[in-house]
Amino acid sequence: MQLTRERVSAWTKEGALVALILFQAACTSLFVADVFDDIKEAGHITLHLNIELFANLGLIAGIAVEGVVLWKLLRRQAMAERALSAAQGAMADLMAEQFRHWGLTAAEADVASFTIKGFTIAETAELRGSSEATVKSHLNAVYRKAGVSGRAQLVSVFVEELFHGPIRSDAAPQTASAK
Amino acid sequence: MAIKDASFTDFSESEDRPASPRGTHHVWDIFVRIFHWSIVGLFTANAFFTSPKHDLHHYIGYTVAGLVTLRIIWGLVGSHHARFTSFPPSPSGALTQLRDMATGRRHAHLGHSPLGALMIYNLLVTLLVIAGSGYLMTTDAYWGVKWVEELHVTAVDWAEISVAAHIVAVIYESRRLRVNLARAMITGKKVFGRSGR
Structure with missing residues (x-):
C-alpha cells in the first residue's frame, strides 16, 4: 500500500466552499462594520439599525453553517484520501x-x-x-x-x-x- | 509502505527537511521583526489614537507606506523565509492546512504557513490601499471626495477585522502546533516542541 500525503486541490467543491465562505465573510464584516459606524454616528440604536443587526445575524448564521459543512467535507476527504x-x-x-x-x-x-x-x-x-x-x-x-x-x-x-x-x-x- | 510527503516540498521547503520540524530554528530576520512590530504600533496609533486632521496621522501613514514598500523589496531580495518565493499564495496549501486542523493532524511549517501567507498578502495590500486613499484625501484634486473617504474607512475596517482574525489564528495555531508563534516574531526563533507531546 502506498499513501502520499496529498495536498487538497483548490479546484474542488471544498475549494469552492472556502471561496464562498471568504466572500460572504468579507461582505458580512463590512455590513457589520457599517452598522457599528452608523450606531456611532446616530448615538443610539434606531429601529432601522436593529433590523440591520438582525439581518447580519442571518448572514453570520449562514457562514457558520457553511463552516460546519466545510469541516465535515474536509474530514470526509481525509478519510477517503484520494477516493477515486x-x-x-x-x-x-x-x-x-x-x-x-x-x-x-x-x-x-x-x-x-x-x-x-x-x-x-x-x-x-x-x-x-x-x-x-x-x-x-x-x-x-x-x-x-x-x-x-x-x-x-x-x-x-x-x-x-x-x-x-x-x-x-x-x-x-x-x-x-x-x- | 512508502510514505511520501508532498505537502512540504511543494511549499518550497527544502527537500532534505523532515516532515515536521524539530528543535529551534532561526526563521525571522531582524527586518521582518522590526517591520511587523512597527506596523503594529503605527497602525494602532492611526486607527485609534491620532486625529485624521493632524499632521501626525499623515506622517505615520507615509511611514507605513514606506515600510510596506521596503517589505515588498525585502520580499524579493531578503532572507530565505522573508522572500515571497518561500510563501507563494497557495489555495491548495491553505486547504491542506484546514484539513490538518479538521483532522487533528499536526504539521508545523518552518516559515510562513499557507494560511498565514494569505493573511500577509491581504494585510500588505490593505495597508497600501489605506495609505493610498489616505494620501489622496490630502490632495487638492481628491480632497472631500466621497468615494475616496469611503474607501479609506472601509479599508481600515477591513484591516481591523483582518488583524483580529490574525491574532485569533496565531493563538489557535500556537496551541495546535505547540509552537509559540508570537514569541518567534520577537526572538526570530521558532521552537518546535517534540511532536506529539
Whole structure:
C-alpha cells in the first residue's frame, strides 16, 4: 500500500466552499462594520439599525453553517484520501457515520481510518505529525469506544457491514464440493 | 509502505527537511521583526489614537507606506523565509492546512504557513490601499471626495477585522502546533516542541 500525503486541490467543491465562505465573510464584516459606524454616528440604536443587526445575524448564521459543512467535507476527504472510485467514497461515508456514532474525536477518527487502511502505528504517527505514544493512546480510545479488542476486530466491523450489503446477491450458494 | 510527503516540498521547503520540524530554528530576520512590530504600533496609533486632521496621522501613514514598500523589496531580495518565493499564495496549501486542523493532524511549517501567507498578502495590500486613499484625501484634486473617504474607512475596517482574525489564528495555531508563534516574531526563533507531546 502506498499513501502520499496529498495536498487538497483548490479546484474542488471544498475549494469552492472556502471561496464562498471568504466572500460572504468579507461582505458580512463590512455590513457589520457599517452598522457599528452608523450606531456611532446616530448615538443610539434606531429601529432601522436593529433590523440591520438582525439581518447580519442571518448572514453570520449562514457562514457558520457553511463552516460546519466545510469541516465535515474536509474530514470526509481525509478519510477517503484520494477516493477515486464510488466504492471508496461510500466506504468513507460509512466510516464517517460509524465514527460519529462511536463519538470519536477528530484525531481519533483520523487514526482509526489510517489503522483500517493498514498503516502501522509508526506510519500513522509519521503521517499525522505526532508521536507513537499519542497514536497509541488515540487507538486505545478508538478500541474502547468501538467496543472491540483490537485492530482485526475494528476492521471486521466494516467488513461485516459490507457483507450486509447486496455485494453479489446473484452469487450461487457455495457447496462443499465446489472447492 | 512508502510514505511520501508532498505537502512540504511543494511549499518550497527544502527537500532534505523532515516532515515536521524539530528543535529551534532561526526563521525571522531582524527586518521582518522590526517591520511587523512597527506596523503594529503605527497602525494602532492611526486607527485609534491620532486625529485624521493632524499632521501626525499623515506622517505615520507615509511611514507605513514606506515600510510596506521596503517589505515588498525585502520580499524579493531578503532572507530565505522573508522572500515571497518561500510563501507563494497557495489555495491548495491553505486547504491542506484546514484539513490538518479538521483532522487533528499536526504539521508545523518552518516559515510562513499557507494560511498565514494569505493573511500577509491581504494585510500588505490593505495597508497600501489605506495609505493610498489616505494620501489622496490630502490632495487638492481628491480632497472631500466621497468615494475616496469611503474607501479609506472601509479599508481600515477591513484591516481591523483582518488583524483580529490574525491574532485569533496565531493563538489557535500556537496551541495546535505547540509552537509559540508570537514569541518567534520577537526572538526570530521558532521552537518546535517534540511532536506529539
